[in-house]
Amino acid sequence: xxxxxxxxxxxxxxxxxxxxxxxxxxxxxxxxxxxxxxxxxxxxxxxxxxxxxxxxxxxxxxxxxxxxxxxxxxxxxxxxxxxxxxxxxxxxxxxxxxxxxxxx
Amino acid sequence: xxxxxxxxxxxxxxxxxxxxxxxxxxxxxxxxxxxxxxxxxxxxxxxxxxxxxxxxxxxxxxxxxxxxxxxxxxxxxxxxxxxxxxxxxxxxxxxxxxxxxxxxxxxxxxxxxxxxxxxxxxxxxxxxxxxxxxxxxxxxxxxxxxxxxxxxxxxxxxxxxxxxxxxxxxxxxxxxxxxxxxxxxxxxxxxxxxxxxxxxxxxxxxxxxxxxxxxxxxxxxxxxxxxxxxxxxxxxxxxxxxxxxxxxxxxxxxxxxxxxxxxxxxxxxxxxxxxxxxxxxxxxxxxxxxxxxxxxxxxxxxxxxxxxxxxxxxxxxxxxxxxxxxxxxxxxxxxxxxxxxxxxxxxxxxxxxxxxxxxxxxxxxxxxxxxxxxxxxxxxxxxxxxxxxxxxxxxxxxxxxxxxxxxxxxxxxxxxxxxxxxxxxxxxxxxxxxxxxxxxxxxxxxxxxxxxxxxxxxxxxxxxxxxxxxxxxxxxxxxxxxxxxxxxxxxxxxxxxxxxxxxxxxxxxxxx
Numbered sequence: 001x002x003x004x005x006x007x008x009x010x011x012x013x014x015x016x017x018x019x020x021x022x023x024x025x026x027x028x029x030x031x032x033x034x035x036x037x038x039x040x041x042x043x044x045x046x047x048x049x050x051x052x053x054x055x056x057x058x059x060x061x062x063x064x065x066x067x068x069x070x071x072x073x074x075x076x077x078x079x080x081x082x083x084x085x086x087x088x089x090x091x092x093x094x095x096x097x098x099x100x101x102x103x104x
Numbered sequence: 105x106x107x108x109x110x111x112x113x114x115x116x117x118x119x120x121x122x123x124x125x126x127x128x129x130x131x132x133x134x135x136x137x138x139x140x141x142x143x144x145x146x147x148x149x150x151x152x153x154x155x156x157x158x159x160x161x162x163x164x165x166x167x168x169x170x171x172x173x174x175x176x177x178x179x180x181x182x183x184x185x186x187x188x189x190x191x192x193x194x195x196x197x198x199x200x201x202x203x204x205x206x207x208x209x210x211x212x213x214x215x216x217x218x219x220x221x222x223x224x225x226x227x228x229x230x231x232x233x234x235x236x237x238x239x240x241x242x243x244x245x246x247x248x249x250x251x252x253x254x255x256x257x258x259x260x261x262x263x264x265x266x267x268x269x270x271x272x273x274x275x276x277x278x279x280x281x282x283x284x285x286x287x288x289x290x291x292x293x294x295x296x297x298x299x300x301x302x303x304x305x306x307x308x309x310x311x312x313x314x315x316x317x318x319x320x321x322x323x324x325x326x327x328x329x330x331x332x333x334x335x336x337x338x339x340x341x342x343x344x345x346x347x348x349x350x351x352x353x354x355x356x357x358x359x360x361x362x363x364x365x366x367x368x369x370x371x372x373x374x375x376x377x378x379x380x381x382x383x384x385x386x387x388x389x390x391x392x393x394x395x396x397x398x399x400x401x402x403x404x405x406x407x408x409x410x411x412x413x414x415x416x417x418x419x420x421x422x423x424x425x426x427x428x429x430x431x432x433x434x435x436x437x438x439x440x441x442x443x444x445x446x447x448x449x450x451x452x453x454x455x456x457x458x459x460x461x462x463x464x465x466x467x468x469x470x471x472x473x474x475x476x477x478x479x480x481x482x483x484x485x486x487x488x489x490x491x492x493x494x495x496x497x498x499x500x501x502x503x504x505x506x507x508x509x510x511x512x513x514x515x516x517x518x519x520x521x522x523x524x525x526x527x528x529x530x531x532x533x534x535x536x537x538x539x540x541x542x543x544x545x546x547x548x549x550x551x552x553x554x555x556x557x558x559x560x561x562x563x564x565x566x567x568x569x570x571x572x573x574x575x576x577x578x579x580x581x582x583x584x585x586x587x588x589x590x591x592x593x594x595x596x597x598x599x600x601x602x603x604x605x606x607x608x609x610x611x612x613x614x615x616x
Contacts, residue, residue, distance in 0.1 A: 083449040086501040
């Protein structure tokens, strides 16, 4: 995850409290989604950014996961995400995300 | 009449030593974690020049292998060598580091580049023998200096070291004592970009079959900025490189827009020529040292060599319609505007579907799309997937949503209308432009009738806006003959129609 984004997530967690934050990802690959999810839960696995060794344990979902999809107005979702839903390997993304969440 | 693509060049420069000393992944690691295992491992994972030349994607980039041929080579490619690979290709070459350092010195007008005596003695002739390097360029290089002088410049004057085979062979001095924009680091980065752009310009002119003096304007679309503390991005790489390349009639300017810049620049060049402002414009870009070894950590972790070991450069010559060469159609440009929005659907819609709607074409009417043409051998092990394929899937999905493609045809579409990526991950270098040379040839040969070039840019990296950016254009066959014929025929047709109408009228009168 981009170092600047890690910094911002960390600042938001301090400002609003980790329990009040949900991180929604839009990564195009399962592996990339998993890495980002790991960064905001267990800490930066690349040991490069501000979240190195910081276990924020934030709630984190990919925008294509069913839990998040049902929060949307279906028309807006179709307009904004419909095309990508057709393109992405949703099962792979969900598996990666679940694997990270299970470690919490 | 539309402007045409007169020629294109693609060059690579193998710079393994700059991977370790100038790539930001490595320089950042040196600051954050100076004793890291990664830094120790880097030299063991650098490829030899021979391996770089025999690498299939590199041979594709310089024009010896067609992308269709590359697609037939079993993936991954890093562990395969092309038999009989040549450093020279029809579009350019893969220049070795030892020759490139001389071109860098020739490109330096302020005597900041110093090369060591022994190194100069050993390799200068090799540089001079390169057929594309003319005597006037060789004459711009200097005599070598003592190693002790170079060491003193590095230790006392903050000069940036230059290495070859991990040995100190030269340095780039700062061009000012306190101005950070003229520091040795910035001068190094800018001179590497400039010198690789010079190489691209030389091949561009050769491939277009024009005289150097024919080029009236040069647009540089790389991602570096040159200037001093009072004008950080003052410019102008374009004219500076034109000078070294000997384009005596040219002025120029720099176009910037992250990875989208080459496509912006090509549209601007095509418009300048079509408007009559200039007859011939060269769009050029050199490479980026900062991005060398960008994904090195992932490559090493997965046991791969560091595949980001080359600077990339390209040049496209745009000229007045010659009745033969493929045209850039300015009547169907795509652009991501401020109000477009950032959802992938909106982005692809604005770049791909909107320009086609203007002329009543469907997505499936475009034979080949050239979006972000990054080599998947580099991006896949780094977790970024196959970037061109992801683009093709999005374009196909949009075609499905628009009812222009059956959902079952989605996978086929990516093969038939797509290309396998082959370009180095040098930011602007893989963005749309790598296919321009092949597209022009494929169209001339009748292999395809058109191609869409798509440039996309991550503007938010500059922290001035959160916006994304992109532009696109379509290349198709030359229509000059049709246009002329249409103009001629229509006049005669009109006359014929009038004569026929008068006869019919007369006949009706007689019948009455």
